Amino acid sequence: MAHETEKTWNSAAGHSTMEIEASKPSGHGVVASGLSPLSETLWREKASLEIVGDVSARLTWKDLTVTVTLSNGETQKVLEGLTGYAEPGTFTALMGPSGSGKSTLLDALSSRLAANAFLSGTILLNGRKRKLSFGTAAYVTQDDNLIGTLTVRETISYSARLRLPDKMSWSKKRELVESTIIEMGLQDCADTVIGNWHLRGISGGEKRRVSIALEILMRPRLLFLDEPTSGLDSASAFFVTQTLRALARDGRTVIASIHQPSSEVFELFDQLYLLSSGKTVYFGQASDAYEFFAQAGFPCPALRNPSDHFLRCVNSDFDKVKATLKGSMKLRFEASDDPLEKITTAEAIRVLIDSYRTSxxxxxxxxKVEEISKVKGTVLDSGGSxxxxxxxxxxxxxxSFINMSRDFxxxxxRLVIYIVVTVCIGTIYLNVGTGYSSILARGSCASFVFGFVTFMSIGGFPxxxxxxxxxxxxxxxxxxGVTAFVISNTLSAMPFLILITFLAGTVCYYMVRLHPGFKHYLFFVLCxxxxxxxxxxLMMAIASIVPNFLMGIIIGAGIQVWYLHASLWVLQAPK
Known part of the structure; x- marks a missing residue:
């Protein structure tokens, strides 16, 4: 039952009156404004309020169209005329074949479209047209980009320190971290490392849940996920989806793109948005999709996974597969009552799209979109970190320092290799002395050391x-932000670079017996x-532009060759 309340919220910037509408989604016994005590405490910290009202998120999109500009200057519609909504307490699944526009729709709703994409239509959050702020909406990407040397608890704890207020005591932060671990079912692996190339860590499903845990730490009311079950086995996919449904039941609005769900996973969806070639094939309760497809003339067979059937009906690639198999004459097609055997998939898609438009x-x-859009709800703006x-x-x-120290x-x-090679160089130029006749040898030795040590920095590119x-x-x-990352990365790497250069430089300097005196030695190692x-x-800058290992190393090596050319020109410049 819906009811409307009106409260006056006082903020530091001034006084404003907001209409707050707390509703209950149909078909679910979940109050939209229902917050766990910990979520309520955190949102009170964010808003500096004594009373927390309805901080739920109601998202609507109407006549949404996305056009992309191609490299040749032409434009292409990726999404066309989409209309839908997502309410608190519900789990909305975006489904469709590859290239249907699932990820684009997710990016459009979360304000993450690429620079060459243009959006038209209306997207409203709680009846207001505004860009989603950090903390209000969280986005979990398809790739689990985590630091492999940290444990699960350390990963979430560092994220808490990065984003929660300084004035919040560590005991409260730790309580939030532990509750998040429990909420995501990570208790058994909390003290296990994430894992990398030389450390065996947690499973793929657990990594996915860690990625989700990092984003729900700030208790966002709107959660986007890009294919959270991809690459997982059936058990892990079910566990992740069950966790997402539980998050929705806490009053959150959860929207996820799902590629190929099992029948068990499909049953956990509240709403289904089915796409094909950027157009709406079906939007509504997931359980009503059976009836819609049956009415359109494509009933789901009794022993078939419903999600497989729906995707089979809207995936035009099946026409190419059938044509290829028929052309090869290696497969004999038997008579069947399946409607999809009598018409092409492209025709089935047109029928389904037309059926939905008039349904x-x-x-x-x-x-429902018009009803939700008329209610001006709370302005959700947590301000990010x-x-x-x-x-x-x-x-x-x-x-970063802990990661560097744990990653062999x-x-x-590199330190071991530096020492071994500088010892080899030292034996070649052992006791070369400082006489006039050894000037060329000392120059060659310095060129070897500086050239080798700098080129070995390429090894850190991965x-x-x-x-x-x-x-x-x-x-x-x-x-x-960027500034904090650059400063921290520089400071954390400094002890290791000092250790490498001083050890390698000391070994070489005293084996070769270069100029005596601490000033000469200090100048050598500082250079x-x-x-x-x-x-x-340089390699860090290249890594930010070229994420490919091979191309990055080639570019870095090429630039360093130009560095060497410049230094040789200075050495041999005419007097």
Missing amino acids: QYSYAARE QASFLMQSFTLSKR GYYWL SFVEDMKVFQRERLNGHY LYASVTVVES
Whole structure:
């Protein structure tokens, strides 16, 4: 039963009166404004309010069209005339074959469209047209970009320090972390490392739940997920989907694109939005999809997975497969009562789209969108991360330092190689002396050392790429900014670079017996440190632009060759 209340909220900026509508979605026994005590505490911290009213999220989209500009200058419609809604307490699944527009719709609703995509239509959050802010809406990507050397508890704890207010005590933060771990069913693996190339860690399903846990830490009211079950086995996919449904039952609005759900997973959906070629095939209760397809002339066979049947009806690739098999004459088609055997899939898609446009489901969806849009609900704006810049920089530096110290391939392996090679160079130029006749040998030795040490910095590129993936995910979700990341990465790497250059430089300097005196020695190792730092910064910059390992290493090596050319020109410049 719906009821409307009106409250006056006082904010630091001034006084404003907002209409708050607390409704209960039809067909579910979940109050939309229902918050767990921990969620209520966190939202009170965010809004600086003594009373927390309805902070639920009602999202509507009407006549949504997305046009993409191609590289040749032409335009293409990716989505066309979509209308729908998502209410608190419900789990909405976006389904369709590959290329149908699921991810584009998700990006459009979450304000994450690419620069070459243009959106038309209306998207409203609680009846207001506004861009979704960090913290209000969370987005879980398809890839689990996590730091492999940290445990599950450490990963979530560092995320809490990065985003929760400084004034919030650590005991409350720890309570929030532990409740999130329990909510996502991660108790058994809380102290297990995520895992990387040399550390065996948690399973794929557990990684996916960790990714979700990181985004629900701030208790967002609107949660987007891009194919959360892809790459998981049936049991893990069911567990993840069951967890998402439980999150929705806490009063959240959950929207996820799902590629190929099992029958058990399909039964967990509240609403289904089925797409084909960017157009709406069906939107409504997932349980009513059977009736709609039957009315359109494509009933689901008794022993077939309903999601497989629906996707079979709207995937035009099946026409190509059938034509190929018939052309090969290796498959004999037997008579069947299946309507899809009598017409092409393209014709079936046209029938389904036309049936939906004139159906009661389309009419009910538009009526519901108009009803929700008229109610001006709460302005949900949590402002993103609540932590100060100093806290973010400190936390990132500490996390990065721990990651570097635990990852054997980050700096430790390079340190061993540096020492071994500088010992070899030292034996070649052993006791070369400082006489006039040894000037050329000393120059060659310095060129070997500086050239080798700087070129070995390329070895850290794969680790830089992984760091950039984590940074891009966290930055897009509003965890912190670019400045904090750059400062923390520089500070955390400094001890390792100093250790590498001083050990390698010391071994070489005293084996070769270069100029005696601490000033000469210090100048040598500081020049070595400066050279390594420049190349490390170069490789990090390349990693932010070129995420491909091979191309990044080639580009980095090419730029360093130009560095060497410049230094050789300076050495041999005419006097």
